[in-house]
Amino acid sequence: MIERPIIALDFPSKKEIETFLAKFPENEKLFVKVGMEIFYQEGPEIVRWLKEQGHDIFLDLKLHDIPNTVERAMTRLANLGVAITNVHAAGGIEMMAAAKRGLTAGTKKGAQVPQLIAVTQLTSTGEEQMQKEQLISATLEESVLNYAKCAEKAGLDGVVCSALEAAKIHEATSDDFMCLTPGIRPSGAAVGDQKRVVTPAIAKEIGSSVIVVGRPVTQAADPVAAYLAIKNEWNGESL
Ligand code: C5P
Secondary structure (H helix, E strand, O other): OOOOOEEEOOOOOHHHHHHHHOOOOOOOOOEEEEEHHHHHHHOOHHHHHHHHOOOEEEEEEEEOOOHHHHHHHHHHHHOOOOOEEEEEHHHOHHHHHHHHHHHHHHOOOOOOOOEEEEEOOOOOOOHHHHHHHOOOOOOHHHHHHHHHHHHHHOOOOEEEOOHHHHHHHHHHOOOOOEEEEOOEOOOOOOOOOOOOOEOHHHHHHOOOOEEEEOHHHHOOOOHHHHHHHHHHHHOOOOO
16 A cells, blocks of 8 residues: 555646645655656656655656557656556556556666556446447446456556445456556535545555545645645544
């Protein structure tokens, strides 16, 4: 289990990230998620800068292309020294294995190879849409479990999933297979566009290995207090 909730840095540019991070005490090192929005705006430099500040990084770029391209891209990304990164399981076992090879090849000697996880079905994909558009006749849950097993077979470390799927995924995979779960809301918080949400304590109870939280922290009146409350709840401590 990863003790710090990962904060999704869903901001349009470095300027907003600087303002947000300046609110945290110097010694509160964070685990942050860098997604497509900020990566495409600022480039790899944003990752290097966050690393220099002492933060750990989940680089959420969801690669999905032919195995050779993904392998080469991962070799480049490995240079950045992130802790976790990801691909789409729909790219196939061969592509996922290639991604892992690229990451391993690109990691500097003696450094930790980033953990690699797979997106199964996006949480924005409904069962009906999946069946009609992807022509998958299984249920959404069956498809998610199948992709999780494919990711494990390819040698990946885990999947991005809803906390509500974590227990089933744990049953179908090895004990240390990571279930990284967004869709977290402290009780009473605004749900936004997330459909299936759980509290940090429930996420822990039902098998999340690590939680990702965005707006409940980034949009809070007091982001530090919001973060600490979520962190404490996740770790089973009261304030
Ligand atoms: O603001 P919120 O807490 O909903 O942010 C959750 C973060 O996790 C966002 O960056 C969102 O893109 C991401 N995410 C998600 N569901 C997935 C994969 C990623 O909510 N299946």
